[in-house]
Amino acid sequence: MEAVEYRSVIKVLYLKGQNSTEIHQEMVQVYAEKCSNYSTVTPWVRKFKSGFxxxxxxxxxxxxxxxxxxxxxxxxxxxxxxxxxxxxxxLAFETKIGIGSVETILHDHLNLKVVSLMGTKVIDN
Structure with missing residues (x-):
């Protein structure tokens, strides 16, 4: 289940008047091991209490x-x-830029591909 769906369940149960513990217990009964942690439920209940x-x-x-x-x-x-x-x-070493940033420059700005040859990533069109 998506995070937004879990939050929706938390919101509905909060609006029904349940506290964090009750909400988490009910979610555990319904979703078993796929349930959000209690530490995830509590901040969302706090947000809903504050009006968010x-x-x-x-x-x-x-x-x-x-x-x-x-x-x-x-x-x-x-x-x-x-x-x-x-x-x-x-390239990362020469420019003192992170590898991920170098790959972003290559792909998004220079329209180049990175290919792997014998374990080394090199540039290709």
Missing amino acids: LSVMDEHREGRSPSVLTEKNVSTVEKLIMQDRRISVKQ
């Missing part, structure tokens, strides 16, 4: 894409043009 009645997560800002700059994209592109068989690990 949406079962959706609040929007959270993620980490800013500070390494995904034009300068870094340009640097990665130059390194690839110098050596088409450069590995992702080597």
Whole structure:
């Protein structure tokens, strides 16, 4: 079951007047081992008590894409043009950017694929 569905059950049972313990016990009876933990039920009951009645997560800002700059994209592109068989690990080392960020630059910004040759990820069109 999706998290939103569990939260909906928690909300309905809360609105019926049940507390966190009662809600969790009833969910365990119905969902058995697939049930949310008590530590998941409690914060949602607290939110509903405070007047927040949406079962959706609040929007959270993620980490800013500070390494995904034009300068870094340009640097990665130059390194690839110098050596088409450069590995992702080597690009990360040369640019001091994480491997995941290098892969994002390659895929999303430079429209290149990363292929694995003998355990080493290299660049391909």
